Amino acid sequence: MSIPSSSHPSLQKPAPTSNPPTSNITTTPTTTSPPPTPQTNPLEAKKIASLQAKITALQVQIQETEEKQKEVDAKLKHTDTQATVKAHIKLLHDYNEIRDVGQGLMGIIADTKGVRVRDVYQDFGVGEGD
Template sequence: MPEQNLEILRASITDLETQTAHLEAELAEITSKLKNDPNTTVRQHIRLLHEYNEIKDVGQGLMGMIADARGVRVVEIHREFGVREKD
């Protein structure tokens, strides 16, 4: 009985090694098709998000100044410029 269990385990290990080899080959193929290194892409996206947030903050500040100058609420300026709640 122990030898039978050992053979089952060996077959299972062989099957898992085969699956691992297939997955590694698939990963290599997909990675080779990437335009850039994934870490480079992530860093670029983070940089772009920071830049977007800075621009958005400036825009919000300008709309606040316009609202103050006109003596209206910022939400009214948002409506005037077509800025939606989720923008």
């Protein structure tokens, strides 16, 4: 004769005797202050306005350079290859200088605003390929 396992005292699981311990440590949320805004700091507002004026001037300069490039491209169709290469190298050099200044200004704006450079690029509509 066999004894059912559920009725045999050695095979039954003991009942839990207490609840698991709880921690008495409480945490306080940390707060960080938002970056200063132009409304709170007039000096930064002037810096931002100055930088935005420089960016606008650089954008105009880029447009002028692109127009010159179109004119040069039209002229280059009737010139020799060495002159074409030299002209393109000059245009690339001009473009790279303008781009470097623009990126530097974007970095300064990001530092001033306390945000990432990527966020500033998005604010000005600059894509990754630009």
